[in-house]
Amino acid sequence: MNTLSLNDRLFRESVPKGGLCIDATAGNGHDTAKLCGLVGPNGRVTAFDIQPQAVENTKKRLKELGLDNAEVILDSHANMEKYAEPGTVDFIVFNLGWLPGGDHSVFTHAESTVAAIEAGLRLLRDGGKISLSIYYGGRSGYEERDALLEYLADLDPSRYTVLLTRFYNRTGDVPISAVIVKGI
Numbered sequence: 001m002n003t004l005s006l007n008d009r010l011f012r013e014s015v016p017k018g019g020l021c022i023d024a025t026a027g028n029g030h031d032t033a034k035l036c037g038l039v040g041p042n043g044r045v046t047a048f049d050i051q052p053q054a055v056e057n058t059k060k061r062l063k064e065l066g067l068d069n070a071e072v073i074l075d076s077h078a079n080m081e082k083y084a085e086p087g088t089v090d091f092i093v094f095n096l097g098w099l100p101g102g103d104h105s106v107f108t109h110a111e112s113t114v115a116a117i118e119a120g121l122r123l124l125r126d127g128g129k130i131s132l133s134i135y136y137g138g139r140s141g142y143e144e145r146d147a148l149l150e151y152l153a154d155l156d157p158s159r160y161t162v163l164l165t166r167f168y169n170r171t172g173d174v175p176i177s178a179v180i181v182k183g184i
Contacts (some may be wrong), residue, residue: 003133003175006032006106006165007093011038012181013015014129019090022123023047024077024116025108030056036067045070046084048077077116081123089123097135100174110147117151121160126183137173145176154176159183 011031015021015038022097035045047070049055055074062070067118073083077094091130094116096108120130136145152162 002167003177007131007133008034010129010131011035011091011093015039015091016043018042018090020082020084022084022089022092022120024092024120025049025093025096026058026072027055027095029061029072031095032058032070033061033065033067033071035091035093036062036065036070039064039069042067042091043069046080047072047073048080050074050076061124062158067086078112078119080116081119084123085124086122087153088126089120090128092120092124092130093133094126094131095136096131096148097136108144110144112149113144113148117148121180121182124182128182130180130182132176132178132180134176134178135173148178149176152180155180 009023011135013120015018017040019039021035021039023035023045026032028050031082039045047058049058052074055072058072096113099159102117117130124130134145134148136142152164155162163179167174
């Protein structure tokens, strides 16, 4: 079991057919493609990345898989409210850190990620979920991880449920998985 297998299960259990989902960190398009398949042809996925290479990689992956129910946008995830209405989104996924196979000097930062989560919480419908895979260490350090853990601990428990999963008996900078459920 690892972060990816946890996410796969969460996706399958949380993403409705015909739903609206956001991939806040498109990367190489793996999560975008997975979400497109789960929402089906009547659903929509909006994916964001700040790196042109990531946007290109995601569009290429979707085209290769014949998926045409996504919009891939070169913009910060902090600006997602420009692209969806409040209370309409079913599921949002974040894979934080850097683009696999890309420039590791470009990575997510606490300030824009917290702003994106706050925007995402406004966009989520009741019962909607945000999935966070927090990759840290290396060049990206621990600043984002620490800021996110503090932020998540302070979310209003009467409005949100936060589940945090750590692989406690593994060594190194093992990713942390978090899920935020709105309205439960």
